[in-house]
Amino acid sequence: MRKAEIPRGFRDFPPEVMRARIEVINKVRKVFERAGFPPMDTPSLEYWETLAGKYGPEAEERLIWRFKDPFSEKDYALRYDLTVPLARYIAQHPEIQLPFKRHQISLVWRHEEPQKGRYREFLQADIDTVGSPHIEADAEIINTIAMALEELGLDDYIIKVNHRGLLRDFIEKKFGGLSLSILRTIDKLDKIGEEGVKKELLRIGMSEAQIDELMVKFERLKLEEVGETLIRLYGSEANQYKPIFEALSSLAYRKDKILFDFSLVRGLDYYTGIIFEAVLTKGSPGSVSGGGRYDSLISLFKGEAVPATGGSLGIERIIDVMIERGILNLGKSxxxxxxxxxxxxxxxxxxxxxxxxxxxxxxxxxxxxxxxxxxxxxxxxxxxxxxxxxxxxxxxxxxxxxxxxxxxxxxxxxxxxxxxxxxxxxxxxxxxx
Amino acid sequence: MRKAEIPRGFRDFPPEVMRARIEVINKVRKVFERAGFPPMDTPSLEYWETLAGKYGPEAEERLIWRFKDPFSEKDYALRYDLTVPLARYIAQHPEIQLPFKRHQISLVWRHEEPQKGRYREFLQADIDTVGSPHIEADAEIINTIAMALEELGLDDYIIKVNHRGLLRDFIEKKFGGLSLSILRTIDKLDKIGEEGVKKELLRIGMSEAQIDELMVKFERLKLEEVGETLIRLYGSEANQYKPIFEALSSLAYRKDKILFDFSLVRGLDYYTGIIFEAVLTKGSPGSVSGGGRYDSLISLFKGEAVPATGGSLGIERIIDVMIERGILNLGKSxxxxxxxxxxxxxxxxxxxxxxxxxxxxxxxxxxxxxxxxxxxxxxxxxxxxxxxxxxxxxxxxxxxxxxxxxxxxxxxxxxxxxxxxxxxxxxxxxxxx
Structure with missing residues (x-):
């Protein structure tokens, strides 16, 4: 007789939980569908080469479930996110009319050390627009994420935005080899606070004066103020960003909910333009959504650059919060x-x-x-x-x-x-x- | 630049196809829910030991996607069906009130040689009742499958039933070592016809007389006739089966759609009682559902025997047929x-x-x-x-x-x-x- 054991870091969903999950999935699908993002799906497995070199060294060395096919010696990997498979799909199908919009709600696998709220298999819910370089496409992603959060009864969200170009122009250019560590550090502002960030920046070699100059930029700004503030801080080189944030403001479904945040970095390597993250303001903090523009990813599979932008709804965390808040009632009749x-x-x-x-x-x-x-x-x-x-x-x-x-x-x-x-x-x- | 390539035997589902899939999944879920089978889910991966020894040697040696965790040297396998994970779940949770009924619609993976209509990743849609030894539980599974097929607009189904006990009592006992080959051969009746079956039975060593005696039993029977016919063919030893088929008849949602078929064997090792298979009678032949009672499986994980019965809807084939027949319209407005x-x-x-x-x-x-x-x-x-x-x-x-x-x-x-x-x-x- 074998001991019955579920793999570590994985979950069974008994009926009352699964009903709630399906309810949330269906609601999210509806919001995505009516914003013109129909459903699609890709395989749970990809060839290892498809995922290699996309997510940075940490993911590649520690987090991707990679294995050899026992019968053909091919290298496979379990899907790590929904964006790289989308890029592979687009590159593989040149006949697809652009812009291509779709949503995908599927499982992804990460070899994380299991802990409360962190699992080795979990759902992602993504929307993406491939083929549009325009700010309308970015604004639509952010608007649709906002509508989804409202539809789910999570009205206390705010959406932080930043632009990878800013980080590139005003940190990478200035600090060179140090910039990656700086970005990683300021990304932790929400977690370790301003004092924590200062300490780490000192430790990695920035001077007090440099840090003070950097920290002054961390105040969250309304979208209308971003352009002027950037020009004041960085001079005319920041001119190009003013119209972007103005457009984002006028296209926003709820501009009162969007704040510019220079400390927002987003971990993934492939972002190139607008990036965003949605957080809930009540209760325990934490991101419930994130995304951004990634204009270079698809060119890794295809001779030409194809602009793309997208966002991901943290559906697992959202379900947890909805249960906590009693929005989802597991015991309902x-x-x-x-x-x-x-x-x-x-x-x-x-x-x-x-x-x-x-x-x-x-x-x-x-x-x-x-x-x-x-x-x-x-x-x-x-x-x-x-x-x-x-x-x-x-x-x-x-x-x-x-x-x-x-x-x-x-x-x-x-x-x-x-x-x-x-x-x-x-x-x-x-x-x- | 990497060549964009989907793994062989796997599929992307573009929006028009995915919409249709979701429509079918939601319909099936509703039929299952209202018959008291709420949804549940289990992980895509199980420990290899959980799956080992459950599906027979072919599956184990050739079909299960088995691999080693790159980080902990554990052996994993991708889910091969939804029944063994259910058995593992039940054994792991002694607190669950029996009977436990649930449905599960999830992906499974098999290392098949890809061909038309056969993939390495596909959906299964199962209902199971754990904890009831009664024929009502078997009848309810069959009734719910029938209702699902009708709800999907596939009215031309018939459901073939047999009983593993009959095969055990009247083939295994009689033919001993030969019986496994005999069962495998008669299982092919639909595929290779009566002549084909006769030829194979001769080849494996049955006499003409034995074959004639066996073949006479292959006529499909109405449920009410089964008991008397079995007693006529096999004598009083068949007495015990009469009330089973009578009960199945009186409990049937559509008894006109159910036929006894002695040639029905069903491949899987773990069945112990009533087995069934639903086929469509129009168009290309092939099973759209199958299942049966498996009273011993859970005891492989647990000290005690727990009776169980279930059925699986071949949702992938059903989607194909619904598209062929125009029931699903991929291009609808x-x-x-x-x-x-x-x-x-x-x-x-x-x-x-x-x-x-x-x-x-x-x-x-x-x-x-x-x-x-x-x-x-x-x-x-x-x-x-x-x-x-x-x-x-x-x-x-x-x-x-x-x-x-x-x-x-x-x-x-x-x-x-x-x-x-x-x-x-x-x-x-x-x-x-």
Missing amino acids: IPGAYIIVIDEEAFMFSWRYLLELRKRGIMAEIDIMRRSLEKQKKRMNALNYKYAIYVGKKEMSSGSVTLVDRETGSRTEISVEDSFKLLEGEYKDEEAN | IPGAYIIVIDEEAFMFSWRYLLELRKRGIMAEIDIMRRSLEKQKKRMNALNYKYAIYVGKKEMSSGSVTLVDRETGSRTEISVEDSFKLLEGEYKDEEAN
Whole structure:
């Protein structure tokens, strides 16, 4: 006999959790669809060469699930994100009309050390626009992420934005070899605070004066103020960024929710333009979405550069937060009927009635163990159906059922036909919500 | 530059295909849910030891995607079906109340040689009941599969049933060492026909008389006839099977669709009782569902035997058939609006209008490339939106839009407010279908 064991860092999703996950996935899909991002999917595996050289050394050496096919000696890797497979797909299909917009909600795998809220297999929910170099495409990604968060009832979000060009022009050029460490350090501002950042910057070799100059730029700014502030801080070289942030402001679905944040870096190597990150302001901090423009990634697969921009919704963290906040209720009652068979003789009548309910689209359950009344009731209570329907000899002979609304306790004997109508009506109400 | 290549035997799903897949998945989930099988999920990976010894030597030596974790030297395998992970889950959670019913729609991986309709990664859609030894549980699985096929518009199904006990009692006992070959051969009846089966049985060493005796049992029978026929063929030893098939008959949702078929064997090792397979009778033959009782599998993980029964819907093949038959229409029009910006000055007005449509739940699209009228129209035609909405200086100044129903060609200038109402109404009609 083998010990039953789930792999470390992986999760089973029991029904009450899985229902909630599906509910969130379907809601997110709807928001994405109506913004013109239809669904697509790619394989869980890619050839290793497809992923190699895309995510930086840490991912490559420690985090990607890479393995050899036992039968053909090919090197494979489990999907690490949804962006590189999209780039591979676009390069492989030159016939695709650009701009190409799609969403993808799929599993990705990372060989992280498991801890609370961090797993080795988790869902990502991405939207991307391939083929448009215009700021409208970036704004649409950010707007759609904002709408998704609102649709999910997470109104306390703000979206931080920055531009990789700024980091390139004003940090990389100035600090050369030091710039990567500087970027990594300022990226931690939310986690370790201003004092922490200062200490680390000193440690990596920046002078007090340099640090003070850098830190003054960390104030979050409204989009309308960004252009002028950048020009004041960096001079005319910053001119080119002014119209970008002005356009972002006028195209924004909720510009009151968007703030410029120079400390926003985003870990991934492939970003080239606007980058963003959405955080919730209530409760424990942490990003719920991020993304940006990556105009060079696809050219790694294709002779030509293809502009692209996208965003990812942190659906796993969002589900956790929605449960924490009671937006998702794992124990909610099932909008259907549990049939209690009072007398053994009524079983076949009840079974036929059950099949008819299910055929009509109504969730219905009966005890398939043919157990006692007591045990049937216990089971019903555990399953949390909204209605109990009692069927015995009496009901059978009059072609009726006894229906109990388990929330209000009200009890009525009604004809089988009327019970169909009542439950079907109940169902339409549920669907409308 | 790397060549963009999808791994052999794997598929990308472009939007029009993915939409259809999601539609089928959601329909199937609903049928399963209302029969009391809520969703659950398990990891894509299991430890190799969990899968080892469950599927027979062919799967183990050739078909399971097995690999070593590059970082911890653990042996993993990609999920091969959804039944063994369920057994592992049940054994790992003794606190679960039995009977436990669930559905699972998830990917599985098999190292098959790729060919038309056969892939290395595909979806399975399973329902299972763990903890009930009763025929009601088997009947409910078969009934729910039948309802799912009907819900999907595949009414031409029949369900073949057999019982592993019969095969055990009347083939294994009689033919001993030969029985495995005999079972494998009669399992091919649908593929190679009666003559083909006879030839193979001769080849493996059965006598003409033995074969004739065996073949006479291959006629498909109505459920009510099974008991008497078995007793006539096998004598009183078959008595025990009569009530099983009688119960299956009286519990059946559509007993006219169920036929006993002694040649049904089902490949998997772990079945112990009733087995079944659903086939479509029109068009190219092939199974669309199969399953059965497996009372011993869970005991491989757990000290005690736990009875279980289940079925799997061949959702990949079903999607193919539904597309072939035109039940799924990949090119169907999108119930929303494509906004054509006539004059550049109307862009921001159109953009705000677009955001308002999306916020109200209406699918809406605009050109994010700021292109010419001609190019916008071309794009709209490619995307197949139901409505075109034209916005120019004229519309902007009167707070209206020009709405064209692209199916009927009818064109009206209406106020922005009225366009919301019209499109929202359209949407409710769509949802009700």
